[in-house]
Amino acid sequence: MSDLKQLAKPNADITDYEWDVTPPSVKFLIEHLQQLVQQKQKTIEELQVENQWLHNRLDLELDKPNQAHTVSPPEIILWATVGLILTIGGTFVQAYTINAPWSWVGGMKIQTLGVSYQIGAVLLTGCLGGKNAALLSQIVYVILGLAWLPIFERGGGWQYLQQPTFGYILGFIFGAWLCGFYAYQSLARLNSLALSCLIGFVVIHLTGITYLTVLDLLTNLNGNQSLWQAILAYSIYPLPGQIAVVCAVSLIALVMRKLMFS
Template sequence: MRALLNWWGALVGLLLILTGGLLQPAMPWWSPQAGFGFHDLPITAQVPALLLTALVCGPRSGMLAAVAYLSLGLSVIPVFQEGGGLAYLQQPSFGYLAGFIPAAWLCGRLAKQPGMDSLEHLTGTACLGVLTIQLCGLLNLGLGSLARRWGESLPQLLITYSLMPLPAQLLLCCVVGVMARLLRPLLLVNR
């Protein structure tokens, strides 16, 4: 029964990640000149979807969803931001995508620990997941720069792929923490 739940969680997680890749989150904003509006964040919702899957469904479901997403993207289905296929392994952003797997495992594993149902713990765990993705991406950028694989300079790549999306990703960790806190009891997540 547990294996079936892992597969269902992975399937739902994969669908969330695929859908999240199509959505650009926005933040409510108010200014005296323009009034109330929304400001688009410079990321998609796929990282929060992955982290939510791991926090709610556990490490196996999160990792299965991440592996399925990477498998789809590395095949001929263009689900990644800039397309797909095996050539995507040469993109500077691939390290961040590869980081989905350890991030899902870490978040899911930490969320299974006793006493991890508080909003603070779930949000902090989501932040650790983002940092795991960032570390994997930074490692890929560093190794690619040493091999002279990228056309851009390493500082420009760091700004584009790490520093620009990081504040928005950490902000969305708060949303992920709230959603996980609400969904875990509803879905009878046994921790």
């Protein structure tokens, strides 16, 4: 036991005289209570540390449903292959729709949208496979097309660089990557997937128009049409049909993401 006469005053408000006349038994009790308080404070600090650790773990567990799926390397290769096949196939398949419900009196009719599923395939790859798979699939698509394989809409080969539509094909690389990037920033929701597709779609057209402008400056588009006529033909006129395809892709991507990752 410590020397009771040497015990420090527990409170500065107590005078030296009051502390000197305090009975030893009371001093001993005060010392014992101070030790208990210190032990309790240490226990509280340990509990606070443990509580913070449990709180952090709980936050991680609760936040897992809000984290987007991370695409693994095998999945990247798989989706890049699927995206390449979809892009090649979509190049030669025309998009169709049915007539509006208010005109069903004469029966439902199938009508063409005037565009192919090519852009839809590019964006769908980004929504499902992510940025890396989408980027890889389109790089391979462009390389194969320039290597004399007739997988572009008008054939293939290095001479395709002079085609006014090549800028849009080049835009697939940037548009697919951006679409895949934004598609996996959060959980799959229709609005986020639609926005991702829209971003990729706009980038594809901006790249195509930029390429048209450069081609017009260098070759005057081979004298076939003016720059404005080319923009009308390749960006403005196909716009309604392509927007319809983008909307369909957003919905399909939502359903497939929910089935695959939920």
